[in-house]
Amino acid sequence: MTDTPKILYTLTDEAPLLATHSFLPIVQAFAGSAGVDVDTRDISLAARILAQFPEILGDKKVNDDLAELGELAKTPEANIIKLPNISASEPQLKAAIAELQKQGFAIPDYPEDPQTDVERDAKARYDRVKGSAVNPVLREGNSDRRAPLSVKNYAKKHPHRMGKWNAASKSHVAHMDDGDFFASEKSVTFDHNGKVQIELLGTDGSDVILKAKTKVLPGEVLDCAVMRADKLAQFIDEQIADAKAQGTLFSLHLKATMMKVSDPIMFGITVQRYYKKLYDQHGKLLARIGFEPDNGIGDLYAKLGELSEAERSAVEATIAEIYAANPGLAMVNSDKGITNLHVPSDVIVDASMPAMIRDSGGMWNAKGELQDAKAVIPDRCYAGIYQVVIDDCKANGAFDPATMGSVPNVGLMAQKAEEYGSHDKTFRIPHDGTVRVTDDTGKVWMEQDVHAGDIFRMCQTKDAAVADWVKLAVNRARLSNTPAVFWLDANRAHDREIIQKVEHYLRDHDTSGLDIRILSPVEAMKFSLARIRKGEDTISVTGNVLRDYLTDLFPIMELGTSAKMLSIVPLMAGGGLFETGAGGSAPKHVQQFVAEDYLRWDSLGEFLALQASLEHLANTTGNERASVLADALDVANGRFLDNDKSPSRKLGGIDNRGSHYWLARYWAEALAAQDSDAELKAAFTPVAKAMVDGEAKILEELIGVQGKVVDIGGYYRPDTTKADAAMRPSATLNAALASLQG
Ligand SMILES: NC(=O)C1=CN([C@@H]2O[C@H](COP(=O)(O)OP(=O)(O)OC[C@H]3O[C@@H](n4cnc5c(N)ncnc54)[C@H](OP(=O)(O)O)[C@@H]3O)[C@@H](O)[C@H]2O)C=CC1
Ligand SMILES: O=C(O)CCC(=O)C(=O)O
Numbered sequence: 232m233t234d235t236p237k238i239l240y241t242l243t244d245e246a247p248l249l250a251t252h253s254f255l256p257i258v259q260a261f262a263g264s265a266g267v268d269v270d271t272r273d274i275s276l277a278a279r280i281l282a283q284f285p286e287i288l289g290d291k292k293v294n295d296d297l298a299e300l301g302e303l304a305k306t307p308e309a310n311i312i313k314l315p316n317i318s319a320s321e322p323q324l325k326a327a328i329a330e331l332q333k334q335g336f337a338i339p340d341y342p343e344d345p346q347t348d349v350e351r352d353a354k355a356r357y358d359r360v361k362g363s364a365v366n367p368v369l370r371e372g373n374s375d376r377r378a379p380l381s382v383k384n385y386a387k388k389h390p391h392r393m394g395k396w397n398a399a400s401k402s403h404v405a406h407m408d409d410g411d412f413f414a415s416e417k418s419v420t421f422d423h424n425g426k427v428q429i430e431l432l433g434t435d436g437s438d439v440i441l442k443a444k445t446k447v448l449p450g451e452v453l454d455c456a457v458m459r460a461d462k463l464a465q466f467i468d469e470q471i472a473d474a475k476a477q478g479t480l481f482s483l484h485l486k487a488t489m490m491k492v493s494d495p496i497m498f499g500i501t502v503q504r505y506y507k508k509l510y511d512q513h514g515k516l517l518a519r520i521g522f523e524p525d526n527g528i529g530d531l532y533a534k535l536g537e538l539s540e541a542e543r544s545a546v547e548a549t550i551a552e553i554y555a556a557n558p559g560l561a562m563v564n565s566d567k568g569i570t571n572l573h574v575p576s577d578v579i580v581d582a583s584m585p586a587m588i589r590d591s592g593g594m595w596n597a598k599g600e601l602q603d604a605k606a607v608i609p610d611r612c613y614a615g616i617y618q619v620v621i622d623d624c625k626a627n628g629a630f631d632p633a634t635m636g637s638v639p640n641v642g643l644m645a646q647k648a649e650e651y652g653s654h655d656k657t658f659r660i661p662h663d664g665t666v667r668v669t670d671d672t673g674k675v676w677m678e679q680d681v682h683a684g685d686i687f688r689m690c691q692t693k694d695a696a697v698a699d700w701v702k703l704a705v706n707r708a709r710l711s712n713t714p715a716v717f718w719l720d721a722n723r724a725h726d727r728e729i730i731q732k733v734e735h736y737l738r739d740h741d742t743s744g745l746d747i748r749i750l751s752p753v754e755a756m757k758f759s760l761a762r763i764r765k766g767e768d769t770i771s772v773t774g775n776v777l778r779d780y781l782t783d784l785f786p787i788m789e790l791g792t793s794a795k796m797l798s799i800v801p802l803m804a805g806g807g808l809f810e811t812g813a814g815g816s817a818p819k820h821v822q823q824f825v826a827e828d829y830l831r832w833d834s835l836g837e838f839l840a841l842q843a844s845l846e847h848l849a850n851t852t853g854n855e856r857a858s859v860l861a862d863a864l865d866v867a868n869g870r871f872l873d874n875d876k877s878p879s880r881k882l883g884g885i886d887n888r889g890s891h892y893w894l895a896r897y898w899a900e901a902l903a904a905q906d907s908d909a910e911l912k913a914a915f916t917p918v919a920k921a922m923v924d925g926e927a928k929i930l931e932e933l934i935g936v937q938g939k940v941v942d943i944g945g946y947y948r949p950d951t952t953k954a955d956a957a958m959r960p961s962a963t964l965n966a967a968l969a970s971l972q973g
């Protein structure tokens with residue numbers, strides 16, 4: 232290749248974006264000295280919103296960096312470092328729009344109920360940005376997430392605190408036994424290069440095309456399922472009554488961000504059942520102010536100002552009666568009275584269930600105390616795995632991070648596999664009838680009887696994605712000499728199709744001497760837990776949703792946080808997508824940062840991703856210097872862990888910025904110590920010296936700023952100059968880095 236090798240580093244949101252203000256200058260200075268360009272692409276929620284309105288913004292228009300990266304991901308040249316970004320719920324989207332408008336961008340309001348073509352167009356643009364709109368575009372490969380040995384050893388040496396489990400804990404998972412996606416799932420393997428249409432044939436004789444054209448390839452698995460609204464409502468009522476009877480908190484765990492169409496509807500049904508009395512007594516008022524239960528009870532609070540004084544007091548009195556009569560809700564923030572049902576994006580199942588399991592099975596109640604909780608996870612497809620963990624903790628006590636084994640994951644997600652790509656094929660059914668999936672020859676492939684209010688969902692899983700996933704699993708099992716379990720349930724229609732493919736593709740590989748099994752998720756969880764208790768590792772090979780769930784669950788149990796995970800997506804076209812950690816954008820870290828100039832974000836995920844990205848660059852471009860940089864960074868990461876330089880949890884210790892200093896210093900020292908590249912050695916020797924000699928001054932400059940309010944000029948679109956200044960307060964460190972570029 233003639234171009235300068237390039238790594239594209241993503242600018243995202245919240246805590247990872249703040250961390251980038253401090254870390255990226257280090258990366259650019261180091262990589263620059265080795266002739267590697269590190270460029271940025273802005274895929275923050277704010278940038279993605281602005282990119283939707285080029286014609287309105289004129290000279291303020293913003294390039295669609297996400298679209299560009301999405302195209303790049305399908306080429307062998309891709310080398311992208313991807314930090315976590317906000318997958319926006321509707322309330323978050325509206326807040327971001329309001330902030331951008333205040334900053335002078337003349338974008339329209341979010342039209343909740345569009346009436347004109349212009350409004351419908353604006354809503355369609357905003358809906359493209361909503362939910363998990365980034366990851367499915369960039370993830371043109373399957374995922375390989377694991378704790379590198381150095382990280383696992385670090386966790387064993389410095390075990391994090393795990394809450395004790397009591398055998399008498401009343402915490403449990405509740406799921407539906409009928410009427411859920413699991414019950415109704417149908418699945419087929421398509422046979423030609425063609426397309427299907429999804430239509431609703433009404434019992435009233437009507438025929439509504441829900442989606443006219445969906446391209447399908449031969450060998451592709453299609454499935455569809457229905458969540459029955461009446462059954463869900465009845466189930467929620469029973470769980471509210473049961474939580475009250477048992478004296479547990481009521482909590483709801485969904486993925487309203489990633490599953491942006493189906494899960495907000497399920498969230499909304501739960502809100503309507505929990506706050507049923509509000510509807511009974513004030514239905515007309517709620518309709519008048521346009522309360523949207525799918526956006527949470529927070530939407531009602533936001534709109535209370537539109538009511539008269541008397542109306543507001545009546546509504547507030549009813550809410551108080553509801554809280555008195557119903558079981559307590561799990562709290563997101565007890566001090567501020569923010570509950571699990573406030574906003575659909577506050578409690579996200581992948582992170583919320585592990586947090587509950589780490590905290591002795593409890594969630595926070597209104598008094599700010601941990602209390603046993605009923606975890607409502609309506610659909611049975613995946614809910615059962617968490618009950619297995621809870622049962623295990625009740626029987627055997629909490630897991631011990633000092634001795635437990637590891638469960639890495641190989642996850643199917645390429646080409647929008649499974650539920651991941653279902654959003655444009657998920658519908659709230661407007662009236663009773665039959666949904667039919669028909670191909671271009673008129674053949675009916677699947678049918679579902681539906682009633683008004685039900686959620687219909689169709690998913691696609693490409694054959695090539697499954698083949699690549701099986702290959703990745705076999706390679707991982709071989710490389711790490713570890714048993715691998717495919718978590719697939721022969722009782723599920725979709726999984727039965729996938730099992731056939733797995734069995735078929737396994738035959739393409741040499742699996743001699745490997746322990747590869749196919750177990751249902753519940754059995755696979757039991758098997759893996761029994762092994763980790765003995766200190767043994769087991770690779771989980773899962774579909775997309777379990778990939779998401781398990782890559783927070785096991786890291787949070789094993790390492791205290793998924794931030795310490797290596798998370799690689801070998802792109803099917805040959806490029807590399809290097810994700811940082813497996814967790815989210817930690818909004819509460821930003822709140823702490825602006826309140827007290829202290830950022831708890833742990834960038835280890837970024838360090839690991841950068842090392843893997845440099846190594847990939849060296850391998851694909853033959854750039855020797857990138858290889859030297861990668862090896863030195865590996866040494867630096869090892870020292871960083873050995874010396875435990877992650878952010879401390881308390882003000883006065885090093886935070887994210889301090890941890891970046893240590894990483895930069897160890898990296899520079901390793902480059903100064905190596906002998907394979909004399910020029911790099913010469914360039915880094917004085918820098919390493921400046922960083923070592925300057926240690927006391929640098930730490931003083933970094934720690935000295937803590938403890939006061941910081942202004943970064945925006946939440947969704949912080950002011951770059953202000954954020955740079957806030958995140959780079961050490962003149963001594965900045966000068967050492969500048970000397971590299973000089
Ligand atoms: N890859 C992506 O782009 C992802 C994006 N998201 C998005 O992130 C947002 C928040 O989601 P949520 O599910 O609450 O997940 P988060 O991972 O942000 O929050 C859960 C908790 O994880 C811990 N945590 C995660 N990363 C770090 C880190 N690097 N350093 C220290 N602690 C960390 C913190 O817990 P504690 O205090 O217990 O240590 C944090 O409060 C949402 O907008 C969501 O859509 C979520 C997942 C992945
Ligand atoms: O895309 C998202 O919304 C979240 C992704 C996520 O949680 C994950 O990949 O682990």
Ligand SMILES: [Mg+2]
Pocket residue numbers: 581779780782783813814
């Ligand atoms: Mg996740």
